[in-house]
Amino acid sequence: MVGRPAAVNPPIIATRTGRAPWTLRRRLVVAVVGLLALVSLVIGVVSVAILSASLMDGLDQQVKGAAERSTVFFDRRPSGDFTLPAATANDVLNGPSQPPGTLALVYDGSTVTAGYTDDTGAVVALSSEQVTQLVTELDTAVQNGGTAVPFSVNLGGDVGEYRVLAETARSGTLYLIGLPVASVTGTATQLALIIAVVSLVGIVLVAFLATAIVRLALRPLQRVTATATRVSELPLDRGEVLLVDRVPAADTDPRTEVGRVGSALNRMLDHVDVALETRQASENKVRQFVADASHELRTPLASIRGYSELTRRSGQELPPDAIHALGRIESESVRMTGLVEDLLLLARLDEGRELEREPVDLTRLLVDVVSDAHAAGGDHTWDLDLPEEPVLAAGDGPRLHQVFANLLANARVHTDPGTRVDVALGVEGEHAVVTVSDDGPGIPENLRATLFERFARGDSSRFRGTGGSTGLGLAIVQAVVLAHHGEVTVDSRPGRTSFRVVLPLA
Template identity: 70%
Template structure:
């Protein structure tokens, strides 16, 4: 079993970082290329100069060997050419290396800085012996304290092979010094360019940042409800069509104009609907009261009426009562939608919940109700009647939609600067597909039009609207075996 944790996806690079790194990377690439080319050209130039010196040293060496041969011309058997002849020759610079092979023996050595002649090791002789064929100048590493040399092999008129070399230390040192200088200067230039690029890119992206801030402010607006006015726009300076950011800003402004018009149209339509609902609800109150009054009066006249007539009058009266409640709920929602202020005053949630639970117990004596209150009273500022209606609706919802053996618990607590009331039951829970629309108007647990429960589908919508008007929150958490409605209100 693999216990390794999954790797988190790497965060994408911002446009600012990509631009700065691209500029710095290109500058570094150009600097490295210039440095390598400069060092290569300098080294080639120095090697050309060293090869000229080496060629002159080889000519002098030939002249020295042939001069000694002429001096010993009377006794040819005694002439033995050696490397010391070359090294002790005129105008040989310090560090000159020589190796002479006369066909039977090899002599070699090199001059030190002090002018003394030092011997070469056997390994170094073997390395040089492999280069004894006359050819152009080549570079070779002899290792140890001798180091790199530029050597050239040749043969004199007597067939004596000799090899002359000059040290590459000065050439290598000069090239290395140039490489260090180019590297330091390039590094300093990259740092300066990185700082300047960061500043320039940040300055260049400010218009894009302002466009982003405008879009973020609009995104935070509650565009799905209420009257919203989109006054935020991208500044005119950031809408120049000749620039890329300007085209983005201009497109965003045009989109906001279209959204603003659509919102105004929606708001006008909603205002008409709310006004219609308010007017219709207000006008329906009087005829509904008349229907209820006449049906009740007819039923109580004491006259002998057929049973079916009495049943019909009872149904008319009960339906008029239900319709009156529906009209009152619609009128309340219309007023809340219009933003009418609720009554504002100190409300003791502790005593209010005691009354609500008592009323719920009277409405359902068979129900098991619990109440958990803090030791000290909890006060908020609001409309006591409407808050009473909120908690009554929540308890009525639990009573109507759960079996009789269900236990309902009401609890009050204080969390920070908020008063929190929870209504929890151990019923079957709310279906998951209904929870998303639970607080919408006329939301029901099924699609039937059955009215046996007396529910209008507006109780929870009214509860959330009242809580929202009190600057609070109403949420629900439900699964089989537990449903919890949570009301959070600011403390008074």
């Protein structure tokens, strides 16, 4: 049985939280879609830039053609004939065959006229601010001596941006001819929109195709993962284990990355299988040895106990030291006999021997067990809570009696006098539930992991009474309960320790 020293505070375990990492499938799909989007963006930008440059060159040629036609108009006017009125922007726009949207500004040294034609061919006059801006641009072009290179002017409003060219007629008249840039920007915008729509549709389509292709390509890895998951769910810590799961041969081709992983996993499972078989064989030998040794020791221990008791009761006058020695021999033989019986029981349970399956009245059994505990530990307070109706469980009566006797003995031996021990019986669904609780010091955190292991002991200095503890009490509790297809758990904290035994009803 396991002692319960003073409880210690469990260490504080720091928890790390963060965003869940992306799966390989998501990373591959995002990488493919991202690269496609980047390539589509580069192609779109370059295509629109090249088209815009080409259309702008074509527009400049059209502006130069319009300027040449206007020059012919001015040159046809008689030179020095002051009887004719000065040429105006309307004359330039209506005279030569200019396309709709053509802009003109004429400056004859004293008068400035400017306008542009709309879609119907009608001339629309410019505002004073627009005229001032054109005059400023014209003066700048003349000062720079550049009348052969078109340049851009943004007049704002409904007029918008124009590509203009400044010229000087032989008569000395300055004029400016321009064509709208809207056609160029419209065509470039339309191309950009078409590329954007086609790229978006292509990206979505590629995303679906990439997801399907990646999912198909990762199916072998999923099969490898499924094999590893099935193996990880096997109870490898005890009993005979057969590792029959292996990665399929189709997924172990060393020429592929997944195949190398599958092959490595199969080799590891082969090694683990051999190790488990070796461990099981060793355990079987030890278990058989313990069973044989326990069985063989029962007879000599019974003989030692009998002869010591016979000698002590023979009526012959013996020295006090001899009487004390015989008493100790008899008590130790009794303790050794109990230890041997416990080891033999555990060995038989480990071999998987079935226990008796009979209806056991847990109500009456707990009354007997608590009565025995009260007689053995009168310095404790014992309380029993039973339902009104008897509760029958399917199992082996003597073994279940031993389970609850061990739990009560554990509470009695490892708690201080005056400790209250509560035993309660109830029914939950198709199971009987027995709880054994005490208000003792509790079980330290570092002992809970090995609480039900064999020969697990707490602080031996806390053992009171004769015989101490063999360290097999709770191990027998767990082994017997599991053999009954039940469950035993413990919940402990300072001032409260509770063992909970769940057994199937009869």
